Amino acid sequence: MLRRAVDSTTMRSVGYQAQDRVLEIEFDSGAVYQYLGVPARIYEQLLRAESKGRYFNSEIRESYPYIQVNRARAAGS
Template sequence: MEMKRISAGKLRAIGYDARQRVLRVELDDGSAIEYAAVGEEVWRRLSGSGSAWSYYRDNIEEEFAGKRVAAKASPKVNPLDDLFK
């Protein structure tokens, strides 16, 4: 699933698998939650919303049962590391 990086409230990335109808959200604390049986209209509204955090809280978090999943580890690279080795 391709993830779209965003910065909205606690959301840091969102992704959707249309074939399986699964929405995945990654939060700023590093956790990830997947929601099953999410329609494409919900995904379209979330990904196009100017207030994705509010839309998520009002229309996804409260309406769908989420399952915590392992977040993909993304290496945090500090550009100054090479200077101070």
């Protein structure tokens, strides 16, 4: 999935696959998660949010099932 870089202290990039309603987030740690069943409006609001981390915590984190695509990088890697 293609992701776009975002200006955030917690996230590096965000992508969305509309057909399957999958939101993919790469966090600053390097970990990548896919959130399932996410409406397009949530993705769009995340991109527009002044604080993407705060929006993620309040609207996405506990609201949608997720899978971890890859693990965070080890310190010093």
